[in-house]
Amino acid sequence: MKDCNPVDILSWSKIVLLCFLGAASPGPSLALVSANTLARGRAYGIATSLGHAVGIGLWALLTAIGLVNVVVATPAVLIAVQLLGACLVSYIGFRIISTKPSPSGSKIPLPISSSNTLIQGAVEGLLISVLNPKIALFFLAIFSHFVERNMGWTATGLLSITAASIDAGWYVAVTLTLTKASMISLLQMHSPTIMKISGTFLILIGLYLFCNIVLSTL
Template identity: 25%
Template sequence: MELSIFTGSTEFIAIISISIFMAISPGPDFFMVTRNSIVYNRTSGIYSAIGVSLAIWLHVAYSIAGLAIIISKSIFLFSIIKYIGAAYLIFIGFKTIISKSNFNKEAINKQKNKELSKFNSFKNGFITNALNPKATIFFLSIFTQIVNVDTPLLIQVIYGAIISIVHFIWFSSVAYFFSHPVILNKFQRYQKKIEMFVGAALILFGIKVAFTKSS
């Protein structure tokens, strides 16, 4: 009994630690949320964060069901996921780079009033995370190497909730930070350069995703 409690505590600490590491590590999710927060507004960034955090449940579901192993071992399935994900990131990155930005005050106010719908913002975050093959590998590692096979289903679901909540807190904070008026005013002078940098980062991550290996 004592050993079981100790094992459970170790799992819990490991899950929280890995969740934080996964969330704060710069990746496609970070740049997608940042992009929508800067180019559009805070609401867009927050809904993108919600999309990321809910996509986590997709990974949790197939990992608990044991499908993560099948996906990682199937070259065909893994390739479909990574190439669609890579194409999506490259498309959004290219779209960000070619977007027009003007620096006069009237144009900037118009830009800030321009909105990406809540659904499209959510979709950006969800698809970016859901089609990231590295997330598949991450969750495969978590649910095969860290979570004990005897861990109850309810506890595994709680672990999934922890990972999802950590991601939402982090990316909501990212959205809040990059959409703050003080930060936007600082970025205003270099708006187009920043958008090009974020777009280029998304393209590079898309290329990196395309070359991700399942093992």
């Protein structure tokens, strides 16, 4: 099967920069990864980061093959995605608020060895990226302009892997920064307050997304 010419270096450089700027921009994803890291530890934060990266890679793939247009152009699908995203963010916010602070003298983050628990973190990361309509709009409105229409499957696969790798690298770096030894004592001292602020912030984001849905349907 004939494959199309690979994307030139300049185009890839633009795509890499765009992916980094998209990953580094504040929003529900950054709030979720940070909150999960503070609430459940480094391993859980990394699992959330990797799951989120898989979702970003999926959006990049859908953009490259043109299917992201279908999602954004179909009102029922877009509203369903928005509602699920708002509910997910709010649920995680409530869960973090209800998390009991670790006993005095214990380190933050606490190690998590259960594979099932880590899978839960990865699923949360995946869902927050897949169900975030702003990510879909980002890929449609901005990312799609840097994607060549005649890209073959090899270039398309590399594009998806590139987007996912940059996203994973950023959020894993955030997780590792939050769990550095120099940060542990500070986080331990203010753990209850940080949990409440993180959870409340996620709930407010969920309410904001829900209000946007209601206003857009009026």
